[in-house]
Amino acid sequence: MKRLQVDVAVIGGGTAGLGAYRAAKRFTPNVVMIEGGPYGTTCARVGCMPSKLLIAAAEAVHHIEVAPGFGVHPQGETRIDGKEVMDRVKRERDRFVGFVLEGVGEIPAQDKIEGYAHFIDDNNLTGRRAHSNSG
Numbered sequence: 670m671k672r673l674q675v676d677v678a679v680i681g682g683g684t685a686g687l688g689a690y691r692a693a694k695r696f697t698p699n700v701v702m703i704e705g706g707p708y709g710t711t712c713a714r715v716g717c718m719p720s721k722l723l724i725a726a727a728e729a730v731h732h733i734e735v736a737p738g739f740g741v742h743p744q745g746e747t748r749i750d751g752k753e754v755m756d757r758v759k760r761e762r763d764r765f766v767g768f769v770l771e772g773v774g775e776i777p778a779q780d781k782i783e784g785y786a787h788f789i790d791d792n793n794l795t796g797r798r799a800h801s802n803s804g
């Protein structure tokens with residue numbers, strides 16, 4: 670197994686890991702980021718961002734419902750097309766993830782390790798290769 674000696678090993682390439690990688694690089698070039706799952710961050714892929722896109726759709730309906738209280742009277746029945754709502758959520762989610770992947774793509778390949786990191790002791794990590802990553 671290939672052995673690497675680094676100053677900083679960042680475990681995880683999510684929001685915190687990407688920030689930690691960039692911060693560490695300001696002090697030493699000898700940094701690796703180890704990612705065991707897909708790149709893109711939990712926040713952009715399945716967390717904050719897609720959930721807020723869905724909430725925004727619900728808020729749009731809510732605004733229509735409360736509009737008469739403001740003297741604004743939308744005409745006709747409010748029709749919610751679930752597929753259209755989810756298509757937009759996914760489309761925008763993919764756009765956000767794309768920005769993150771662009772950033773990951775700018776990280777030199779030699780600084781990115783794919784696999785799940787496990788501590789052997791205080792200063793040594795081992796990695797089990799995970800599925801292929803994008804970015």
Ligand SMILES: Cc1cc2nc3c(=O)[nH]c(=O)nc-3n(C[C@H](O)[C@H](O)[C@H](O)COP(=O)(O)OP(=O)(O)OC[C@H]3O[C@@H](n4cnc5c(N)ncnc54)[C@H](O)[C@@H]3O)c2cc1C
Pocket residue numbers: 680681682683684685686703704705706707708710711712715716717718720784785786787
């Ligand atoms: C539905 C939902 C809605 C959310 N809404 C909000 C919100 O509105 N506001 C907010 O602040 N937060 C929200 N969150 C929480 C937010 O997404 C997380 O707090 C944030 O993404 C955590 O970032 P992170 O960098 O710690 O982890 P992540 O982005 O999850 O990154 C961790 C990475 O580490 C990798 N990893 C883990 N263990 C190892 C290992 N041993 N070796 C190698 N790689 C490893 C994982 O594969 C992953 O890619 C929400 C979460 C969910 C699920």
